Amino acid sequence: MSTPLPHRPRLRQDTVVLETPEGVFVRGAGDSFLVRGAGAYRYLSALSPHLNGSTTLEEITAGLPEAHVDAVRSLLSRLAARGVVFDAPEPGGVVGEELRERFEAQVSLLEHHGDDGRGFLRLAEARVVVVSDTARGGSELADALAANGVGAAGEVAVRSFADGVDASGADLVCLLAVDGPQPRLLEHARAARTAGAAVLPLLRVGHRLVVGPWQGPDGGVDVCSLLLRLSDNAVPEVLGMWQAVGAGVAAPALPPLPGAAASMAVAIMGFEVFKSLSGVLASDVADRAVVVDSRFLTARGEPVVAHPAGDAAPTPRDATAVEDPTDVEDAYTRFEGVVAETTGIMGRFDDDALPQIPVKVSVLHAPAVRPEPIAAFASDTVMRARLTALEAASAEYALGVHRRCALLPGAAGDARSVEARLLETWLGTALPESRPVAARDMADGTALAVEGAAVLAGPWDRDAACFEPALTGLAAAPTAREAAERALRDAAAARVLALAARGRAPLLAVGPDLLDKVLDGAERARLAMFAAELDGPGGAPELLAVPGAVPVAVVRTARRTLARHGATWAEAAETALRELAGHRQVAAEPGEAPGGASDLTGVPAATLDDPSPLRTAGGTEQVLARLAADGRRAALLDLTPPDLAGVTHVARVLLYRTAGS
Numbered sequence: 334m335s336t337p338l339p340h341r342p343r344l345r346q347d348t349v350v351l352e353t354p355e356g357v358f359v360r361g362a363g364d365s366f367l368v369r370g371a372g373a374y375r376y377l378s379a380l381s382p383h384l385n386g387s388t389t390l391e392e393i394t395a396g397l398p399e400a401h402v403d404a405v406r407s408l409l410s411r412l413a414a415r416g417v418v419f420d421a422p423e424p425g426g427v428v429g430e431e432l433r434e435r436f437e438a439q440v441s442l443l444e445h446h447g448d449d450g451r452g453f454l455r456l457a458e459a460r461v462v463v464v465s466d467t468a469r470g471g472s473e474l475a476d477a478l479a480a481n482g483v484g485a486a487g488e489v490a491v492r493s494f495a496d497g498v499d500a501s502g503a504d505l506v507c508l509l510a511v512d513g514p515q516p517r518l519l520e521h522a523r524a525a526r527t528a529g530a531a532v533l534p535l536l537r538v539g540h541r542l543v544v545g546p547w548q549g550p551d552g553g554v555d556v557c558s559l560l561l562r563l564s565d566n567a568v569p570e571v572l573g574m575w576q577a578v579g580a581g582v583a584a585p586a587l588p589p590l591p592g593a594a595a596s597m598a599v600a601i602m603g604f605e606v607f608k609s610l611s612g613v614l615a616s617d618v619a620d621r622a623v624v625v626d627s628r629f630l631t632a633r634g635e636p637v638v639a640h641p642a643g644d645a646a647p648t649p650r651d652a653t654a655v656e657d658p659t660d661v662e663d664a665y666t667r668f669e670g671v672v673a674e675t676t677g678i679m680g681r682f683d684d685d686a687l688p689q690i691p692v693k694v695s696v697l698h699a700p701a702v703r704p705e706p707i708a709a710f711a712s713d714t715v716m717r718a719r720l721t722a723l724e725a726a727s728a729e730y731a732l733g734v735h736r737r738c739a740l741l742p743g744a745a746g747d748a749r750s751v752e753a754r755l756l757e758t759w760l761g762t763a764l765p766e767s768r769p770v771a772a773r774d775m776a777d778g779t780a781l782a783v784e785g786a787a788v789l790a791g792p793w794d795r796d797a798a799c800f801e802p803a804l805t806g807l808a809a810a811p812t813a814r815e816a817a818e819r820a821l822r823d824a825a826a827a828r829v830l831a832l833a834a835r836g837r838a839p840l841l842a843v844g845p846d847l848l849d850k851v852l853d854g855a856e857r858a859r860l861a862m863f864a865a866e867l868d869g870p871g872g873a874p875e876l877l878a879v880p881g882a883v884p885v886a887v888v889r890t891a892r893r894t895l896a897r898h899g900a901t902w903a904e905a906a907e908t909a910l911r912e913l914a915g916h917r918q919v920a921a922e923p924g925e926a927p928g929g930a931s932d933l934t935g936v937p938a939a940t941l942d943d944p945s946p947l948r949t950a951g952g953t954e955q956v957l958a959r960l961a962a963d964g965r966r967a968a969l970l971d972l973t974p975p976d977l978a979g980v981t982h983v984a985r986v987l988l989y990r991t992a993g994s
Contacts, residue, residue, distance in 0.1 A: 336414040356370045356371070359412070376408050419447045428453055436482040456483045457486045460502060461606070462507070463478075466493070466512040474507060474602060474603055478603055483603075504610070506533075507534075507602065522556040529550050533545065537587065542597075544602045544618060545622035547609050561642055563676065565678075590627050594630060597625060620637060635673035638677075660811075667811070670980070684696045694918060708916070723981070727981045728972075731809070731972045736793075743770060751772075751989050753784045753787065757987065762799045767784060768785040775817065776967070791804055806987060807985045808984055813984070820969070822900075822951055829880075833879045836936075840937070843906075866918070869890070874889065879896075886898075902946070965989065966988070970986075
């Protein structure tokens with residue numbers, strides 16, 4: 334579809350042109366391109382003085398030969414298509430002369446960014462209500478808005494939190510809680526949304542001043558979601574905000590802010606109002622917040638995603654699956670919008686100073702998931718280690734969200750019911766109540782009804798568990814298929830290890846001769862490198878295999894026993910060795926393996942003579958077939974929460990017995 338020729342062409346003021354042998358190189362605000370042609374630079378140089386929006390295209394080309402007219406039109410069409418030239422409004426056609434004269438700088442700024450006058454008119458005609466807990470803050474914001482034309486043809490009204498605020502007819506309600514927690518914060522925010530007004534908060538959170546996010550009439554992140562994100566990230570001062578909302582004036586008082594911090598935050602808020610109401614300039618508070626540190630007078634932008642427990646349901650991002658699940662960079666960058674120290678789903682990485690040889694190490698702080706950091710390891714890049722940490726955090730976060738919010742769909746009426754006693758993780762305890770949720774059988778896709786308590790079981794249930802209080806069968810991955818496969822292997826590995834701990838599955842020692850037969854050179858080299866890191870007074874680590882539905886490797890050292898699963902035994906062994914070596918590298922203790930590998934510490938091992946168990950494949954079809962031969966099937970549930978849609982996929986698999994097994 335061709336771009337219409339501008340009637341009054343105007344060249345963006347930040348455009349740079351450079352003559353080249355092929356034509357002219359053009360660099361705009363967000364684009365660079367080459368216009369080919371021997372006369373392109375000459376034409377553009379001659380046209381530039383006339384591309385100010387005051388001259389029409391017809392006036393520019395008047396009197397030119399037809400061939401030159403075609404060349405000019407072609408050049409302008411190309412420039413317009415790339416956003417370098419736009420159609421300027423008729424003089425005085427949109428913004429009246431009085432407004433233009435009063436706010437010439439503001440009108441020019443927006444026109445510089447492609448505004449035809451309608452953007453400035455939107456903010457000039459806006460009706461804004463400023464609700465502030467201090468007279469100074471309210472008047473500073475109102476003055477800043479008025480100085481830049483906001484409400485010049487509308488209204489800017491200042492109210493206090495104690496007032497009854499009428500948001501009917503308002504385009505925007507600004508909420509300034511700079512002095513401390515305000516009991517009526519959420520009340521005013523919800524009333525504004527009900528009235529159809531946009532909402533923009535400025536909240537003091539300890540030494541931080543948080544501007545945003547913007548919640549418009551057509552969507553955005555609500556104030557309640559912002560508070561929930563702050564709480565999830567263990568920002569201590571948020572407790573006072575919840576106390577204020579829940580108990581009125583019982584919130585603790587805060588010390589005065591230093592210097593010009595509050596004025597700085599108010600100025601940022603004023604500019605964000607200007608940008609957002611005009612719709613011309615990119616906003617820094619659209620699904621984001623600006624966090625001002627009052628101690629150092631610094632400001633940074635952080636993403637904010639609507640919380641599933643907030644007032645407005647999260648808007649799922651593009652959930653298009655990653656085409657190649659081995660593309661680590663693509664999978665990693667999908668998390669950029671959810672990692673932020675103050676307002677993110679995940680907090681921050683703290684691994685820059687860690688040693689990265691021989692194991693690549695990542696440490697993720699994610700208070701919304703668990704108080705202690707999440708460590709992850711990789712053989713090749715820190716990015717892969719970070720992705721592993723993010724996926725581990727996502728899986729736990731998703732389970733926590735579903736325990737917190739009733740998001741799991743109920744089972745269909747015609748779904749086949751799986752009794753609690755048939756589930757592999759059932760502990761034999763009667764359920765206080767039954768709440769079946771929807772699942773599907775991984776082998777044939779049959780709709781199932783499984784106990785919600787089994788789906789949501791985790792370490793939090795240890796004091797009153799009906800199902801194993803572990804994260805068994807829980808996994809996250811870039812694609813739904815890979816998440817299901819990882820979750821299946823994890824659930825199957827837990828069963829294999831449980832059988833080995835009870836003496837119902839053999840524990841087999843893998844000698845160097847078998848490694849030479851089964852592993853290729855690169856696999857042997859990696860295993861040897863990580864094993865060398867674990868050599869100590871107790872000797873070299875012992876490599877073991879446990880035959881079963883999925884490849885499982887066990888590594889025993891003088892201090893630790895760790896089991897891991899994989900698509901192959903070599904992958905499982907490398908994962909276990911790498912994790913033990915990585916924890917020793919950063920002087921930390923590894924976590925427990927699925928199914929409790931510590932139960933295998935004293936289990937005697939026989940010598941493995943047949944290499945076939947080491948060649949067992951761990952693909953979905955093979956694992957399901959082996960489980961079926963053992964009288965087990967797999968129920969799959971998609972646990973991806975709405976705020977992680979388009980970022981990653983989370984799945985949980987529950988094994989269950991078939992009739993007569």
